[in-house]
Amino acid sequence: MCGIIGVTSRGNAIDQIYPGLLALQHRGQDAAGAVTFNQGFQLKKGNGLVLNVFNQKNLERLKGNIGIGHVRYPTVGAGRVEDAQPFIITIPYGIALAHNGNLVNFFDLKKFLIEHELHYLNSNCDAEVILNLLSLELTRMNLRNLGPELLFKALSRVYKKLIGSFAVVVVIANKGLLAFRDSNGIKPLIMGRKENNYCFASESVALDLLGYSKMEDIKPGESVYVDITGHLYKKRIASGRKKTCIFEYVYFARPDSVIDGIGVYESRLRLGEELGKICLKRKIKPDVVIPVPDTARGAAEMVAEVLNVKHREGLIKNRYIYRTFIMPTQTERIEAVRLKLNPIKSEIKGKKVLLVDDSIVRGNTSREIINLLRSVRAKEVYYASYSPPLRFPCVYGIDMQTRGEFIARNKSIPEIQKSIGADALIYQTLKGLIKAVGNGTQGFCTACFSGKYPTEIPPLLLERIEADRMMAKIPDIEE
Ligand code: SF4
Structure with missing residues (x-):
């Protein structure tokens, strides 16, 4: 279990990501991180609670009106600081990604990437695998201009490889913010809108705190893309039967959250x-x-x-x-x-x-x-x-x-x-x-x-x- 947040904002996105991560702290106390984009990526991540990882100095450094954040619950094979999220890759565009979930075919996908010498992986975290697969598909498409249709096309190829649970937020440098959820919607992901600004988060409690009144759950298999001009695009990338984790309601989620309307x-x-x-x-x-x-x-x-x-x-x-x-x-x-x-x-x-x-x-x-x-x-x-x-x-x-x-x-x-x-x-x-x-x-x-x-x-x-x-x-x- 982890918590994720992605924000497009008029001001600095970190001003929302940081309190949002505090609201999601119950979803993971092992590590925290955030990345923002402002001409280049600014990243801060480390082991520990949100309050320990971030301070006035590094928050001031995280400039830019688009960004994502993550809190990590320790999972098998992912406990080092190298496994903390978000992850960044520079090809074919700068891409930063954070993920909540677990790919059951993680070992096969990692092997596939390494054996084909497609990308070098530095962690034991499946978020890095998703990031590399997305980068690979975008590279293969050899694009000059990345628009929502082509992005969704690349993403549908990535979906075909992934088995398991995933709720993901992605910043594409100079392009926009992308969010998507696995075809069963096992992990929660909700979107809030405030004028032309958007926020995606694991739980509605983060959106409440940040003053987002209009909210909707990302549907199983759905992807939402907000470009830098604030236009929103949605696409059902994969069809599947909704299978939200029932343990979210039993134990994980905060009682003041609403997940998939419940x-x-x-x-x-x-x-x-x-x-x-x-x-x-x-x-x-x-x-x-x-x-x-x-x-x-x-x-x-x-x-x-x-x-x-x-x-x-x-x-x-x-x-x-x-x-x-x-x-x-x-x-x-x-x-x-x-x-x-x-x-x-x-x-x-x-x-x-x-x-x-x-x-x-x-x-x-x-x-x-x-x-x-x-x-x-x-x-x-x-x-x-x-x-x-x-x-x-x-x-x-x-x-x-x-x-x-x-x-x-x-x-x-x-x-x-x-x-x-x-x-x-x-x-x-x-x-x-x-x-x-x-x-x-x-x-x-x-x-x-x-x-x-x-x-x-x-x-x-x-x-x-x-x-x-x-x-x-x-x-x-x-x-
Ligand atoms: S219901 Fe149980 S098995 Fe299914 S995702 Fe939740 S914790 Fe895992």
Whole structure:
């Protein structure tokens, strides 16, 4: 998961890119970068948070009224500063590109580029592969004047090579700003308009902040191009069935965002409502419902409403421990839970507590939280996840577990309950998840729950991801 932004502006684009990246910080805390164009490209990128990478001096250097930015979540094989985005290439035009997603045929494409000595690649990041393929197609077209039709034609050739998820923003020097989304629209991408200025971003929250009122989602397979005069061109480059990542609504996206017309907060409320109904059927009768902060707040409120019991903040999160907080060994990870969360004893002691969480990955965090509640004398602890059991790795850019590490992969629900030490364990159903998020609409990737991947998966890809994970010790999504 990463965050991207692209801006055309009357003033300096960085004045919007920088606050936009701050609004997208939750999508990646590993690295940040931006590039603007003003006669030449000005680039700044580095490892760390947006606030650490940028300062007054480098922001002043990033001049120009067109630019793109990126925040990175660590993915397999991409953790060095060389892998930070955006990337720039100078042929056949200056092109700068930033991307959110994951190409499942990345290794094949990289091999193709290197074997044919077409381009030298300096990173392990698939954004560089997309950039080089675009440069290659534009070079092959041997153009004097690049207009939108020819650009879309080159892009359609690039699309034919890409398999996986991608949401991309591109600056073409002296030409314009291009944005496009994969044919399934797995990763979100939204466009805002303010007079003749445009902004593309991973989430609507960035556009809200920047005062863009007119917004529309880029459709699956669609590309939008804004030339330097401010004219907008759109084209459906590839047809495909919409399969937006359902985990965006469960966990990744900010609750104040709207993705493909569905409010993230509202979808979490509905997920809580569905979960509450399951708890009712199971005759779970807690004294109090407590969310595992921060994501589960809205859902927990709805569970409490359905069960007609109190909702309380019983766990307080240290907000200065970021998602990238890495503990190298299992023991240290367990201790990390204590650093992150502290219980409010008065809300817990002597009570039957129903904890509501967004998901359960390995089960270690759930076990630690339950222990924490027992240590302050909760009478009983029930655990409820408003998403179904996670069983399959994500191949579209989210680093979850290897298959063997998912607690639900080889354990039944009663076995998981026993393993995490809960008095009851309640999971959302897949049907309930789709119903609650979709609110009458369909078209989601649910592969990490269902194993049904919306794209072709190259043979041995899952094994390769698992091997890379073992080697790299990438931090998992926060449980
Ligand atoms: S596999 Fe899961 S996390 Fe990955 S894109 Fe699909 S729904 Fe999202």
